[in-house]
Amino acid sequence: MTPPLRGGVKAVVIGGGITGLAVTDELTRRGVRVDLLERSAELGTEASSAAAGILAPQSEAEGPGPFLQLLLAAAQMIPEAVSRLEALTGISVGHRVSGLLALAFSDADRQALEKSLEWQTQAGLAPERMDPPAVRRIEPALDGPVRVAVYWPQTAVLDPRQFVRAYARAVEQQGASIHLNTAARKVAVRAGRAAGVETTGGLIEADWVIHCAGPWAGEEIGLPFGMPSIPARGQILQFSTPAPLFRRVVKSPRAYLVQRADGCLIAGTTLEYVGFDKRTTEEGIRKVHSGVKEISTKAGALPVESSWAGLRPDTPDHLPVLGPTPLEGFLAAFGHFRNGILLAPLTGRLIADWILGSRSSLDLAPFGISRFKQT
Ligand SMILES: Cc1cc2nc3c(=O)[nH]c(=O)nc-3n(C[C@H](O)[C@H](O)[C@H](O)COP(=O)(O)OP(=O)(O)OC[C@H]3O[C@@H](n4cnc5c(N)ncnc54)[C@H](O)[C@@H]3O)c2cc1C
Known part of the structure; x- marks a missing residue:
């Protein structure tokens, strides 16, 4: 059951790939009103549908450390996310533990x-x-x-195109407003804080903006800092x-x-x-x-x-960029490189935890945008 909308908290998610979908899913499930912007005519048609669908935390990390912990935590979330999406939408995502x-x-x-x-x-x-x-x-x-x-x-696989379809149906059922053929043009800023997004279809106001534009995250959208994408x-x-x-x-x-x-x-x-x-x-x-x-x-x-x-x-260090940015209210969720399918449910949870002030067991600092020197 979708909980009642939370005290009017509103978010705009830029990008309807697997990351934007997972963020929208987690936020809407937790009662936030979400406008999801996707500039193409369909959701998830870019990397999210091109992927092989391997969920392999062990073979993707190059050594122990925060990235391995992130991948392992992500893998732990997959079975639950898959069962929930399949039960909710009736779409099978082809998940199996293959090795x-x-x-x-x-x-x-x-x-x-x-x-x-x-x-x-x-x-x-x-x-x-x-x-x-x-x-x-x-x-x-x-x-x-x-x-x-x-x-x-322990390695598992799923079909990313079906994962996208299941997420897309889930967020629709949970009441997200999905804007296809709608591109983010400029982040609206009020009193030093993100206040929404000017889109090709007009201004959408929000308390939070989450940047899930995948490899296009570096495109100019009026930010006073660069996005290393x-x-x-x-x-x-x-x-x-x-x-x-x-x-x-x-x-x-x-x-x-x-x-x-x-x-x-x-x-x-x-x-x-x-x-x-x-x-x-x-x-x-x-x-x-x-x-x-x-x-x-x-x-x-x-x-x-x-x-x-x-x-x-x-990204320059091949690690994702997750969490707060120098612009208050504007969060990053991009740079998932080779592991965006695996990382999707966890990214959704981390972003929602941040917005709703829940304690997260994972430290986002190693994935913060401040690790890059801003020009
Ligand atoms: C060949 C290949 C194999 C892969 N294999 C795997 C794998 O086995 N396992 C795994 O976990 N990962 C894999 N990946 C990686 C994974 O596919 C990506 O990390 C993931 O799909 C990224 O999702 P995303 O939503 O962040 O980006 P995308 O899927 O690129 O979505 C971004 C979306 O944002 C939209 N957008 C951009 N700018 C704007 C704007 N201004 N306004 C509105 N919308 C905008 C785009 O149209 C796009 O739909 C693979 C990738 C490739 C290419």
Whole structure:
């Protein structure tokens, strides 16, 4: 049940990707009136629909510290968020605990993997070392020249497009006002505080403005400070498999493969800094395809059914920007880079906790915008 609207607290959320949707979901559930702005004709069509949908806190962090804690806390929230959204909307998001196998094919791969095995074991994350015969036993389609592998049984996957659909329906049911084809032009400021947003459809007043514009967060919207946002292109290939080829996510430093419930096999990805260019390229597709062939000749022999590219919202240190900014009432929630699907429910909670003055168990300071030198 949606609680009654809270004492007239109003928020405007800029950007209807998975982050803006999750923030809107959490706020509306907790009684805040939300206007969600999305400049395109549909919600979640950018990175949030391009993603592979791997929820892998262990293999995404490069060492212990606040980012690992953030990813682990995010992963803990996923099952509950998925059950709630599925029950509320009737949309299945294809969530399953798949496990992830990270593979080393060369000496350099092996050294990097051994290093992560070491710090993760010390951090109590319980990665499992596997030798090549054990790898082949559990994933017979994996016939690349594996030297060693690390297995994380807790890794899960979901279908990001379905996650977007479920969030979109949930926020609608919870009473959010969704403004499609509506772009934020300028933050309205009154008495030194954000007071709403001037949009292409007119002024929307609010007590809080939350910036969830993904890689476009750095665009000019009249702020007296810069937003450190960088687009990072990733290209994806899709194959269709008559029967599932893999149970687990399999990954080398050059490619990964994710088997979806609908029979599609997804392969990723590139990391390219080419501005806001979302086109796939022959070179990018060739690169991902050759990574796939290295992992599995069977997968590599499948015809490519489709391909697409998306822009990850990156930042100079590859960490998200979350929480307060120098403008009171204006909160940041962007820069989720490779983990925006995983981080969505937690981002929603952290932002809502901040607005509603609830105590949060996570310290937002490491993700604050003040870590960047303002020009
Ligand atoms: C190839 C690829 C693979 C990925 N794989 C994974 C994965 O396996 N797991 C994972 O967790 N993450 C993954 N990611 C990352 C994840 O997709 C992103 O971190 C996440 O989708 C970011 O969501 P967002 O809502 O912040 O940004 P976006 O999805 O980019 O949404 C931002 C929205 O804001 C809107 N907008 C921008 N400016 C304005 C404005 N002025 N006014 C109104 N609206 C505006 C845009 O139109 C857009 O819809 C992947 C990304 C890519 C590209």
